[in-house]
Amino acid sequence: MSTFEDHRSLLTSVAYRILGSVADAEDVVQEAWLRWSGVDQATVDDPKAYLIRVTSRLAIDRLRWAKSRREAYVGPWLPEPISTEPDTAEHAELAESVELALLVVLETLSPLERAVFVLREAFDLPFAEIAEIIGRAEPATRQLARRAREHVQEKRPRFDVDRDERRRMTQRFMNASANGDLDGLIELLSGEVTMVSDGGGKARAALRIITGADNVSRWLLSINTPANIARFMASIGMAEAAGLSFEMAEVNDGPAIVASADGKVITVISLVVADGKIETIYLLANPEKIAHLRAAG
Structure with missing residues (x-):
């Protein structure tokens, strides 16, 4: 299996959480594959980190474009649902922290806030790495993360534990x-x-x-x-x-x-x-x- 295919499920997971759209996530991952195909892969020290960086940047750009389209959407806009049945292998890595209610709250964040929240809370990336992905200084990135986390905690619905x-x-x-x-x-x-x-x-x-x-x-x-x-x-x-x-x-x-x-x-x-x-x-x-x-x- 190629290096990209080794990480495709992870990249889809990143893109879906940032975008809330299966179709857009798949388009972003396909674009990431094209970018990966066009680089000298022998010069990439950490392919996983590189691919997450490329995918995240593409997803942020796509989200900015999508938000403008959603302003003209007929009626309320909800994220696309995904199957998380145990036998749905292609979405196995998406199963955690993709509750529809959470994705609805993430829609109220700015594209950068959403990306920072996803990369930190769902994937536990270091702030230094996230800062490089979004093109901001690390202190500013930490501020974005704090603001996003507080907003999500305030707006996220409560769930029965059982x-x-x-x-x-x-x-x-x-x-x-x-x-x-x-x-x-x-x-x-x-x-x-x-x-x-x-x-x-x-x-x-x-x-x-x-x-x-x-x-x-x-x-x-x-x-x-x-x-x-x-x-x-x-x-x-x-x-x-x-x-x-x-x-x-x-x-x-x-x-x-x-x-x-x-x-x-x-x-x-x-x-x-x-x-x-x-x-x-x-x-x-x-x-x-x-x-x-x-x-x-």
């Missing part, structure tokens, strides 16, 4: 939604629950964040009707909702609900659970963001 409890809550949420059980759904939700749904103008989704248990539950159940499901399927180019199914899966290192029809993933729902209640619902329906996921079964 992952099994989160899985049980996700299962109950899926059952209540699928059965149209309004009372059962409201019982699971915090009174101040928020729902962020990302359709990107390509699939049915709320164009604004919805708050409150009653509003969220009624919106969720309103789309779970045969007529609305049919309209949703038509919006993403599928004639009908034959074979519609809901399954539990590991997505971004946590339990999630994956809805699919005829083997095609159409929606991914991830929950933030704290104090025995669902505090935040992330609903991803933009077909461009979930096309890479495989339906269960």
